[in-house]
Amino acid sequence: MAPPPPPPPAALMIEELVEEVLIRLPPTEPASLVRAAVVCKPWCRLISGACFRRRFREFHRAPPLLGLLCSSLFTGKDADIARFVPTTAFCSPPASRRHCRAIDARPGRVLLQYYWGANVLVVWDPITGDHQEIPGPNQPGHTFSWTAAILCAGAATAGTCDHLDCYRGPFLVVFMGFCSERAFICTYSSDAGTWSDKIYTDQPEEFVISASKALVGNVLYFEFKKSGTALRYDLELHEMSVMGLPPTHSTGYGGAVLFATEDGALGFATVREFKLYMWSRKDGHGTQVDAGWTQSRVIELETLLRSNSISASPAVVGVTDGIGVIILRRNELLFTIDLKSCEVKKLSKDRFMYNALPYMSFYTPALGAACTGEGSSTGSAGA
Known part of the structure; x- marks a missing residue:
């Protein structure tokens, strides 16, 4: 025919x-x-x-904020739950994972840890429900604090990936921990299916790893809560160094987060007495506390949050990379502020929540047979 x-x-x-x-x-x-x-x-x-x-x-370039991955601590059979809290009208059906906590989120992927202490990490897509378990690294004795980040494989070399279509491709997991007053890093490659050898750097005694981390180009930053410093890890050169944070670094209730700015710099945000302080820094190896940092913005939060009946200063728990949305928490209330429009959104109340990570991803429907009328839809997928 x-x-x-x-x-x-x-x-x-x-x-x-x-x-x-x-x-x-x-x-x-x-x-x-x-x-x-x-x-x-x-x-x-x-x-x-x-x-x-x-x-x-x-066309849109920066993936939108679709929701937050919130970790809540419960007692009894539920234990920890990693829960997807939508920031728009969208909400995927497989929206939670029991017995897990969310460690990191990058466009299209979330990194989870099993609550029961098994040395297993989970790479999860909260839109489709797809997940992959990977073995954790062999940790040195007396490793008592650690975190990890999930990245696409192209993040190791700056400029090789635009991060628009890599959410289903090969990935890396960067594991950072402390042992005997030294920080160490090793990486897992989904292509090789193995962990790299560990590299070490000295670190002062006052260290508590924060959930805050940022990827700028091919450099990954981890924040330390108490020492006013951060660890800089070059993914291509496999080199680590310790750098200072801005002088307004908060170790108290106001929180502090690292993030990537719209112009490709490293950003830092903290809240003190109803004021949001934002800083930026072009990449460098300076170790002084204020070396290279420029205060970019100070925002009075009291006026913005007055309608939300917030009587005490909130804490910053996250900032989206490149699109200017900040995530704040006050006691049980979680909300976002668009730094361009100053729009405030209430999201969720959860007195057991201890962590919230922004989930950014494109989503377009995959309607399958519905396109031809040959049957019901095959469902939807994130993109």
Whole structure:
């Protein structure tokens, strides 16, 4: 049978115009793409296609904040729960993992640890529910504090990955811990399926590892809570160094977080007495506390939060990389502030919550057979 004739030029032009409109739908509202996909079969095929997903990510560049991965501590059979708290109308069905705590989140992936102490880490996609268990590294004796980060394999070499389409590709896990008053790092490669040899650096006695960490280019930063310092790890050179944090570094209730700024610098945020202090620093190896840091912004929070009946200063628990949304907590209340629009959103109340990580990812529907009318939809997938 001869193939069907190509569509007339006018039809192709209309399809191109439709695509140009649809890629401009806001990525922060994934439901709008789903609604557009059910308008007609041609739109459904267009939106479900790999080409459209790639163009959608390229157009918007920075993945949106879809929610927070919150770890809550319970007693009894539930133990720890890693729970997805949506920041938009979107919420995926497999939205929690029992007996786990969230350690790190990068676009499309979350790194979990089993609560019961098994030396196993879990790489999890909270949108699809896909997960992969990996063995933890052999830790030196007396390792009493550690954290880890999940990265795409291209993060090891600056400029080799735009992080728009790597969420299902090879990944790295960077494990950092303390042993005998020294910090050590080793990395796991999903391609090799093994951990690298450990490298060590000296570190002052006052160290408590924070959940805060940031990736800037191919350099990963880990914050220490008490010493006013951070560990800088070059993924390409496999070198570590200790650097100072800004002089307003808070060791108290106001919290402190590292993040990547929109212009590719290292950012730092902390709250003191209802004021949000934000700093930035271009990469360097200075070890002085204030070397290279520039105060970029001070925001009065009391006016912004007055309508939320917050009577005491909140704590900063996270800042999204590159899109300017800060996550604050006051007792049981969790909320976000858009630093561009100053919009405040209440998210959740949970008196057992002890950790909240921003989850940023593109989401476009994968409607499968629904595009052709040959059956029910095969579901949805993150992208």
